[in-house]
Structure formats: C-alpha cells, structure tokens
Amino acid sequence: MPRPTGNIRLKAARVAAGFNSQQDLAxxxxxxxxxxxxxxxSVGVRQVRRWESEKPPWPQPDCQRALVHLLGQSLEALGFTPPWGSDGRIPDHTRRTLVAGGTTSLGLAVVPGRAAGAPQxxxxxxDFEAVxxxxxxxxxxxxxxxxxxxxIAHATLGCALLPETTDSTRRTIAAALGETYLLAGRIEFFDLREPSTANxxxxLALQAAGEADDALLGSAVIAHMAFVPGWVGDRDAALERMIAAxxxxxRAPAxxxxxxxxxxxxxxxxxxxGSTRTALHLIGHAEDVLTAGNEHPSPEWMDWFSPARLAAFKGNTQMIAGHLLQARETLQGALETMSPSEDKQRSVVYGDLAAVEAAAGNPEQSCEYASQALDQLAITWYAxxxxxxxxxRRALTPHQHERCVRDLDDRLYDWSTTLSVLSR
Structure with a gap:
C-alpha cells in the first residue's frame, strides 16, 4: 500500500470536521x-491544495485565525511549521503562541540556559545590525x-533576541530584523521565484518595522508586497498596497x-x-522628483535603486508599449550608467534589449543581447x-531554424542552465 503523502494532519482534520473536499473547506x-x-x-481551492501539499506554506495571519477557529486545532497540530525555525520545527521548550490578536508573533521563548527576562x-x-x-x-x-x-537563520536569532532587549536596543534589533526579513523576501520573490512565500x-518584515516604529522601512516593505499581485495582473490589490506604502x-522624511x-x-x-500609458506617466514623475531632489538622505538599506535602475524600468515599459526606438535608446543608456555593483540588473537590461531587437525583427542582434545576458547570469544568478x-526565446520562435537562434538554444539548454529553465 502506498503511504499517504502531503499534509495528512490537515486532511484528517478537514474530513473529521465534515468537509469532504478541498472546495468545501475553502x-x-x-x-x-x-x-x-x-x-x-476569500480562500480558494488552490490555496487549500497548497496547504495540503508535502511542504505547506505558513498561512497568512487572517487565514491562521480562520483555520484555528473553524477546525479547533493549533496550526502546528494541523501540520504547519513556522517559517522562522532554524530546522523547520520549534521544540516544546521554545514554543509560544504564534497567533495573537490576528497578527503573527515575532517573539520566541527564552533560549534554554538563559535566565528568563535577563536583558541583552x-x-x-x-552586533546584530552589523550582520x-x-x-x-x-x-x-x-x-x-x-x-x-x-x-533566515539570522532572522531567527533576531526573534530570540527581541524579547530580551528594551528601549533603543530593542528598536535597533527590530529595525535590523525588519531589514533582514525584507532581504529574505526579496530573495524569495526576485531570485527564487516563490511569491507566496515572499509575501x-x-x-514578518512589516511587523518588525512596526516594532521599530520605522515608517520608512514599513513603506519599503509594503511597496515590495505590491509586486506580488502586480506581477500577476491584480491591479486593484497592487494599487491598494501602493496607497499604503x-x-x-x-510619516517620515523620505x-x-x-x-x-x-x-x-x-x-x-x-x-x-497592461496600463503602459499610466506607467510612463509615473516614470516621468519619478524623473522629475529625482531632478528636483530634496534635503533628506536615503536610508542606508536602500541599495536597490538608482537613476540607471529607473531608466531600466522606463526602457522595459517603452518596449512593452511598442515604442521600440525609444526603448532601445533608454536601455542602452541605462547600461552605460550602471555601476559595477548592479550586475543583477544588467542581465535584465540585456534581456530587455534582446526583446526589443526580437520585436524589431532583428534575430541576430536579439540573440547577441540574450547571450550577453547569459554571460552575466553565469557570473551572478538572477531568476x-x-x-x-x-x-x-519565445519571441524568437518564428526564427528558430536560423543559426543564431540554434546557437542561443545550445547555450540556454546546456547542463548549467537547463534545470533552472525547465523547473519553472
């Protein structure tokens, strides 16, 4: 007999509660x-299916409340494990209630061997901030x-330290913890392509920013959260998050x-x-804001943006809008002004230039830019x-029998890249 797979605890609780299908539970x-x-x-059947999978994601706060209330068991009893445990599980002597008042709790129990309440x-x-x-x-x-x-391990340490600190030390750790979770979320979204996990x-990053009372960090976190619905075309959800950001x-000197x-x-x-006209208007406003400037410095952690990055945003939008001549000029200018530390973004710009040339009917030039993107990805991977x-490559399908496209395929499907391409 094959052994049951997936989150059998949640499945068992669902059936025991009288919900014979995943749709019934949703x-x-x-x-x-x-x-x-x-x-x-609004919970959909796809979300329930993910919860009943082999590695169920940690539910969002509102879903946590509804699950616990409806099924009458804790999240751990339902087969979920908190994302901040160093080994995926929290032992009994460090376990705490992870849901309080509808929000996720960052606090972990006192580390064994340290007196309860002993301040750091x-x-x-x-020291935590330096890491x-x-x-x-x-x-x-x-x-x-x-x-x-x-x-993630560093964030786990921050969760353990936070209850052992007060006043300015607590705010320092909370702010650094918020930045740490923000970095983890960026990696999950942009590099690992795990949008649900990133959200x-x-x-958690937003809660830590709240603990630090850091409005600007909170704004940055919420803006990153807007990418999640934005990239799948959910405009209303993305704009709601941008209003919040x-x-x-x-509330802060930005x-x-x-x-x-x-x-x-x-x-x-x-x-x-699909609203490229609105997008180009926003980018034009961003250019004006940069030109005008103000007296406030950017936070140290904001190392993901520059005028070159803005030009890259603009070139991509121009390309999608069909303004190929402008897009080519904008993207080439972005390449010329990028600093050596912007290698990840460089691969994106090469890819967009390749897309411009493909749309313009220049397969050889498109393949050349795509090869340069692959050269950059071989140095610094970026999903x-x-x-x-x-x-x-999909845009080059009408030219797939040409030599340049076949050469690109040889590179795209070599041993070092095939797995990353076919796994998505």
Whole structure:
C-alpha cells in the first residue's frame, strides 16, 4: 500500500470536521472569516491544495485565525511549521503562541540556559545590525540559494533576541530584523521565484518595522508586497498596497530617491497590468522628483535603486508599449550608467534589449543581447534575468531554424542552465 503523502494532519482534520473536499473547506473558511469580521478574505481551492501539499506554506495571519477557529486545532497540530525555525520545527521548550490578536508573533521563548527576562547588553543591537548590513552587501554577489538560509537563520536569532532587549536596543534589533526579513523576501520573490512565500516573509518584515516604529522601512516593505499581485495582473490589490506604502512614506522624511522608487514600483505594476500609458506617466514623475531632489538622505538599506535602475524600468515599459526606438535608446543608456555593483540588473537590461531587437525583427542582434545576458547570469544568478531570456526565446520562435537562434538554444539548454529553465 502506498503511504499517504502531503499534509495528512490537515486532511484528517478537514474530513473529521465534515468537509469532504478541498472546495468545501475553502468555502467554509471564507464564510467563517466573514462571521469573524475579517474583511476581504476569500480562500480558494488552490490555496487549500497548497496547504495540503508535502511542504505547506505558513498561512497568512487572517487565514491562521480562520483555520484555528473553524477546525479547533493549533496550526502546528494541523501540520504547519513556522517559517522562522532554524530546522523547520520549534521544540516544546521554545514554543509560544504564534497567533495573537490576528497578527503573527515575532517573539520566541527564552533560549534554554538563559535566565528568563535577563536583558541583552546594549552591544547586542549593534552586533546584530552589523550582520544584517553584511548580508545586504553579500546579496549582490552571493548565490541566492546560499545566502537565503543564512538570512533566515539570522532572522531567527533576531526573534530570540527581541524579547530580551528594551528601549533603543530593542528598536535597533527590530529595525535590523525588519531589514533582514525584507532581504529574505526579496530573495524569495526576485531570485527564487516563490511569491507566496515572499509575501508571508514580507508580513514578518512589516511587523518588525512596526516594532521599530520605522515608517520608512514599513513603506519599503509594503511597496515590495505590491509586486506580488502586480506581477500577476491584480491591479486593484497592487494599487491598494501602493496607497499604503505612500501613506507610510508621508510619516517620515523620505528622500527624493525613495519617492521616485515608489513611482517606479507602481509603474512596474501598472505595466504588468497592461496600463503602459499610466506607467510612463509615473516614470516621468519619478524623473522629475529625482531632478528636483530634496534635503533628506536615503536610508542606508536602500541599495536597490538608482537613476540607471529607473531608466531600466522606463526602457522595459517603452518596449512593452511598442515604442521600440525609444526603448532601445533608454536601455542602452541605462547600461552605460550602471555601476559595477548592479550586475543583477544588467542581465535584465540585456534581456530587455534582446526583446526589443526580437520585436524589431532583428534575430541576430536579439540573440547577441540574450547571450550577453547569459554571460552575466553565469557570473551572478538572477531568476528575473533568466525570465527575460526565456521570454526572448519565445519571441524568437518564428526564427528558430536560423543559426543564431540554434546557437542561443545550445547555450540556454546546456547542463548549467537547463534545470533552472525547465523547473519553472
């Protein structure tokens, strides 16, 4: 007899509660959420299927409340494991209630061997922050699959330290923890292509930013959360998150660079939702904001944006809008002004230039740019860059018998890249 697979605990609880199908449970959860006063929560059968899979994702806070209320068991009893455990499980002596008042709790129990309530020294904050800063720099050169476990482990340490600190030390650790979870979410979304996991991680980043009372960090987190619905064409959800991000930005002295980045994020969401005219208007506003400037400096952690990045956003939107001449000029200008530290974005720009040439009917030039993108990806892997190359190859289908396209296929499907291409 084959052994049962997937999250058998949740399956058993579902059947025991009288829900014979995943759709039945999804409908009941949606109804329960309304009865509990949780607005806007609609659970679909695909979400239940993911929860009943071999590695179920940690539910979002509102879903946690509805699941626990409906099935009468804790999340752990239902087969879920918190994302911040170092080994995927939290032992009994460090277990705490992970859901309180509808929000995810960052606190973990006191580390065994340390007296309850014993405060950490003031240096704990600066030491924890220093590692966060190092991870931020390593992101641009270290393979994401190698860096991500270290970042998550560091976040786990921050969760353990937070209850043992007070006042300024607590705020320092909470801010660094928020940045750490933000970095983890960025890796999950942009590098590992795990948008659902990234959204859950970014919720933890937002809570940590709240613990630090850091409105600007909160704004950055929420803007990153807008990418998740934006990239699948859910314009309403993306814009709702952007409104929240801009609201938080108004509560802090935001630099011109930060405000321009918010415009760029919203422009990318609009582009992916088919509103290229609105996107180009937002990018034009971002350019004006950068030109005008203001007296406020950008936060140290904001190392993912520059005028060259804005030009890359603009070139991609122009290309999608069909403005090929302008897109080619914009993207070439972005390449020329990028710093050496922007290698990941460089692969994306090469991919967009390849797409421009494919749309213009220049397969040889398109393949040349795509090959340059692959050269860059061989140095610094970036899933977003590989996605651009794959899109170009699909656009080159009418020319697939030409020598340049076959040469590109030889590179795209060599041993080092085939698995990454075919696994998505």
């Amino acid at each position: 409908d009941a959860l949606t109804k329960t959420a309304r009865q509990m006063g949780i607005r806007g929560l 020294p003031a240096t704990a904050g600066t 966060t800063r190092s991870h931020r720099r390593l992101y641009w050169s270290v393979a994401p699959t190698n860096l991500h476990p270290a970042v 859950d991680t970014l919720l 801009r609201t938080y930005a108004r 630099s011109a660079e930060f405000l321009a980045w918010l415009d760029a994020v919203e422009a990318e969401c609009e582009t992916r939702c 977003t860059g590989m996605d651009r190359v794959r899109e170009v």
